[in-house]
Each structure stands twice: as C-alpha cells, then as structure tokens.
Amino acid sequence: MILNSTFIGITAIVTMVIWIMVSAELTKSPKKKEEKNNSRRKLIVLMSAGMLFTIFLVLSSIQNIQF
Template sequence: MNSTFMAILAIVMMVIWIMVSVELSKSPKKQEEKENSRRKLIVLMSVGMLFTIPVVVSLIRNFPF
C-alpha cells in the first residue's frame, strides 16, 4: 500500500484509540448514559481494530528479517 495512505491510516487509528481511552475514563451516572457509553465503546473499538490490522500487517511486511 501507499506509504502516505498508511501514515494517514495510522494517524486516524491513534485518534480512535485516544477516543476509546477518553470514553473509558468517563464515569456515566445514569443507566441510559451507561448504555450509550457501552455502544460507543463497542463501535470505537471495532473501528480501531479494523484500522489497526492493516497498519500492523504493513509494518510486518516491510520489516527486514
């Protein structure tokens, strides 16, 4: 893959994982807020994993053995 594309993907991936950590540090008060927070975490972590996999595969392929 193009290195510029991988750099942009890595930056987006870092932003997503930062958003996950911020969401985890919040403490929701109401039950409804807990449900929304849980859904948000599931979506963010799923997208984060989908963005992390191509970056890791690309790094492994380009690593000289």
C-alpha cells in the first residue's frame, strides 16, 4: 500500500501539532479539581491520538523502505 507523499506530510504535521499540544498541556498547572480532571481527559485523548498517528507514520515509513 503506497500512500501519497502529500498525505503523509500532512499527517506528520498534524502529529507534531498533537505532540506539541500534549507538552503544552503537561506544563500547565491546574488550580481546581475540575480543571485537573479536564486536563487529565484532554491528555488521554491527545496522547492516544498522537500514538495512533505516530504508529501510522512509522508503519508507512517502513513500507516505503526499499530493500
């Protein structure tokens, strides 16, 4: 399965943005308990999406290697 390089490039940019958002969320210090719960949920969603996108990029890169 060969994917369009433009699609892979856009996916890589989206993945970087997700990981930047994860790091920004980790640097915040929530004051209230509600903010902590919302922050935790947001981190779980962002990290799950980041890992899925990263796995997709790694697998597509491995498929493009010519032996």
